[in-house]
Amino acid sequence: MSGGRLAGRYTLIRPLGSGGMGKVWLARDEMLDREVAVKELTLPEGLDEQGRAEAVARAVREAQATAQLRHPGVVALHDVIVEYGRPWLIMELLRGRTLGEAITQEGALPPATVARIGADVLEALTAAHSRGLQHRDVKPGNVFLTDSGRVVLTDFGIARQEGQATLTQAGLMIGSPGFIAPERLEGEAGGPPSDLWSLGATLFAAAEGVSAYEGTAMERIQATLTMPPRPPHRSGPLAPVLSAMMARHPAARPDPWSTVHALRQVAVGQSAPPLARQDPTVPGVIARPRSRRRWWLWLVPAGAVVVAGAVAAALVFSRGGTAAPTAFTLPVDMCGLLTPSQVGEVLGTGQPPKGVQSVADSDDRLGVSCDWTVSGRGVSVVAQRDSDTPQPWSMTTESARRLMESQRVWIGKYQELQWSWKEIGAKGPFTAKVSKAQPLQGVGEEGYTYELSAQGRVHTAVVMYRVANLVIQVEFTTLASRPTDDQVKRTALTVARQSEQALRSGG
Structure with missing residues (x-):
């Protein structure tokens, strides 16, 4: 379909990659004379006409929810259109490589580098969570490292807005085995702590050079449900943070902002402080003293x-x-x-x-x-x-x-x-x-x-x-x-x- 044009405006140039949720194209926005990335969403097979219409409508709603995010750590969504009976997402074009590609090319990354990446991604995730939006597929392939040093969380294509059905609920596995939180594998809807677990598994793979759970897809799923993650050996000061993020019980995982703080500390070469749990009554993470920041400014009319x-x-x-x-x-x-x-x-x-x-x-x-x-x-x-x-x-x-x-x-x-x-x-x-x-x-x-x-x-x-x-x-x-x-x-x-x-x- 190279050379095709969408909405009379976006010219598809060549495919950039593909995955379970669709194909990504390099395209040109002829109206604004700039290159963009276009994601062609794949609908589940076997849907009748009504089912396809409902799936398209859900995809558009999810895209609209994602478009509300304005954060440097989230890939910007410029437009969403429906043509050829399926949705197309028009996104900013990123130049660089994914974290997954970096791991494949370099193996285990320095703990400080991984900590900085993790803090940037978690801030982006928290911005999404504050709007009731879960990512549900955090993994190395969805963390993009731009040539300018920006860390961007991509592929909100299976994101879920609280209270809504999703495009991927019709018989498809939501997420990637080895990076899906155990409660989601057990059939629960999950929540922000589930995304935190997936980020922990992502950072584990980056710092260790191997995933916390390996094997076939079914072996990774079974291991996630029945076994703790393998002990980290190369993560250094990052190790206790990873272990906390991948705690079996969601309430035993640390709260996001104490996790960001700990990751920032590791990123600058310091030891991670103890982490505060989502629920301090659940064992599994050492509770730390609560943060105590406060700042203010007063405004008065011009002239004062x-x-x-x-x-x-x-x-x-x-x-x-x-x-x-x-x-x-x-x-x-x-x-x-x-x-x-x-x-x-x-x-x-x-x-x-x-x-x-x-x-x-x-x-x-x-x-x-x-x-x-x-x-x-x-x-x-x-x-x-x-x-x-x-x-x-x-x-x-x-x-x-x-x-x-x-x-x-x-x-x-x-x-x-x-x-x-x-x-x-x-x-x-x-x-x-x-x-x-x-x-x-x-x-x-x-x-x-x-x-x-x-x-x-x-x-x-x-x-x-x-x-x-x-x-x-x-x-x-x-x-x-x-x-x-x-x-x-x-x-x-x-x-x-x-x-x-x-x-x-x-x-």
Whole structure:
């Protein structure tokens, strides 16, 4: 079919590869004059006309769900069309090789390299999970290493959106034997921990040069169901992380953000810290102290100075057992919500600073906060309150919702603001452009993000989210030019998730 044209726009040039879910073509987008990758999805055999129509509709829905992902670690989906009775996915063209090809060509890869790859993929997976989307086929062949150094998770063709049937449920095995989590092999739908297990098996193969389970497809399936993975011998400091990710029980696997943190530590040559379990009541992984990051920024109209400040107090919430908080009622030490090692990792220093606490009660700053700063970088968190409430933990859930909305609307009124943070060397005031607030899922009961930029680059990323009756604003600021905009945003988002985890676990 080379030379054929889809939708009067995409000219197929030559096949790039094929698999169980279809064939990938090199193509040219004639309208935008660029090369793209086109995936021709294969429908299950034996379907009648109605069955094919339903399968096509499901494939389109799944593609639409995937297209909502905007993450550097996920291959971008530009378009989806239906021609010749089947779906075609128009994707960005990646240049490089898959992790599977790298293993075949080089054998076992250095643990630090594998850890960096794993952290990048897990951040992408977590972004998908936050939108209710599971990948279900994480394996070396679906991890792409671009020539520019970007790590991309590909082939969401059998991804599953929560609550939906999928294209591959009509009699096909979902996933690749040896990389399918045991609970999925037992017929369960699985969830984010299942993708985590598959990523662990993928990283095992990369670090060891061989898969955790070998043999025929049926032998790999049987071994996954009945035997633990083979002990790693070449993985070095990565070994305990791999073992935790491939724990037999889903609840015994580590939570994603403590796993990302551990992988980042290994990637820079350090030992992995103990990992927090999804459910600490299930044995199998050593529970570590909960992450305690918090950062914040306050905005004021153009002409006034925006100063990132610090405030002191503390939070405790009412709960029963391990349930999520229903209300925050008592003060706690905000600066105790971050461990020194976490502060050091974010600020890039082996000697992390102590948090500075203060209470802000001016007209433009209301809340309780803690700041951690070094030259050129800072992180901060504030528990916000409205002008009618004496303390953040005195708000009701309804008043917290109103505060979230009023802050979002207020941010949208300003395209620029005056900004400074003298503790990191930004004495200013400086003019910063304010991005539009973007909805955020997966952090708190509700949330959104926005950024401050100057001279064409983002220097500050802010995350706002609500947990029960508490509104939290998290900020990460860097004056260095090296981090990319996406890296600045991801850092703030990572810290927001860790701060939420600390709040939910009682600090």
